[in-house]
Amino acid sequence: MVLPLTVAAVGVGAWVAANSSIFDAHHIDVSGGGHLSRAQVIAAARIGPATSVLWTDTSAIEAAVELNPWVASATVTRSLPSTIHIDVRERHPASTVAVGSIWFLVAADGTVLGPAQHRPDLPVLPSTDTITVGVRNPALSEAALVAGGMSPWLRSRVATVAPGSDGIVQLGLDDGIRVLFGPPTDVRAKNQAIAGILEWARERHSHLAMIDVRSPVAPDAVPFDAVFPSTGTSVSDAAPASAR
Numbered sequence: 001m002v003l004p005l006t007v008a009a010v011g012v013g014a015w016v017a018a019n020s021s022i023f024d025a026h027h028i029d030v031s032g033g034g035h036l037s038r039a040q041v042i043a044a045a046r047i048g049p050a051t052s053v054l055w056t057d058t059s060a061i062e063a064a065v066e067l068n069p070w071v072a073s074a075t076v077t078r079s080l081p082s083t084i085h086i087d088v089r090e091r092h093p094a095s096t097v098a099v100g101s102i103w104f105l106v107a108a109d110g111t112v113l114g115p116a117q118h119r120p121d122l123p124v125l126p127s128t129d130t131i132t133v134g135v136r137n138p139a140l141s142e143a144a145l146v147a148g149g150m151s152p153w154l155r156s157r158v159a160t161v162a163p164g165s166d167g168i169v170q171l172g173l174d175d176g177i178r179v180l181f182g183p184p185t186d187v188r189a190k191n192q193a194i195a196g197i198l199e200w201a202r203e204r205h206s207h208l209a210m211i212d213v214r215s216p217v218a219p220d221a222v223p224f225d226a227v228f229p230s231t232g233t234s235v236s237d238a239a240p241a242s243a244r
Contacts, residue, residue, distance in 0.1 A: 023080070024049055024050055024052065028083075047084065053081060071090060095122050095143065095148070096119070096120045096124055098124070099127070099131055103115065106140055108144060108148020110140050111135065112137055121156070122147070123155060124161070125143045125162070143169060149188055151195065154194060168181070177208050177209065178210045180212040182215075197221050207223060209224045
């Protein structure tokens with residue numbers, strides 16, 4: 001009967017070793033954060049120094065961290081005996097929406113990130129009666145996608161982003177230019193076309209009234225004088241092919 005007793009002793013020893021403090025999470029590393037602090041990520045993960053690195057469910061930690069609206073995704077790995085690493089990919093505010101007198105930050109995927117302390121210098125989406133923090137708002141998704149695809153330079157010039165009739169998203173620039181964006185497709189190409197036309201107009205001191213990038217391979221623009229006749233010349237007639 002010596003062998004069974006030996007096996008039992010080994011089994012007990014292994015259980016004790018696996019549940020000893022050597023496998024406690026003495027080191028919790030966090031990377032990828034910007035808005036969220038290390039402490040906030042660890043709090044969202046619901047782990048601490050007493051968490052067992054050996055037995056912990058990494059997928060459960062990832063799911064817990066991803067409940068935070070600022071976290072687009074989380075990846076959790078372990079390094080025995082005592083380290084857990086959490087890598088987060090954060091969402092970033094790309095637009096804003098007002099509910100009453102409160103301004104809320106909205107990510108490119110339409111997720112409402114939370115209230116802002118003051119009105120953000122970001123494109124304004126159409127007002128809505130109610131929103132839920134941490135939830136993608138379908139009413140804002142198309143406009144938020146367009147705002148999220150803008151370069152920082154272009155975004156700083158856009159005052160409003162609003163879905164129009166027949167799925168045509170329209171932009172209002174800070175100097176009064178109206179942009180027919182069309183559906184939220186080919187976002188990057190359309191944003192590049194807008195930026196190119198604005199730069200072309202700036203170099204020629206041309207005051208534009210409207211830009212049309214519904215077809216990003218053949219964008220068009222109308223100067224202010226064409227709407228309020230003076231010269232009657234349109235950018236589509238005068239601009240080089242690269243700007244059109």
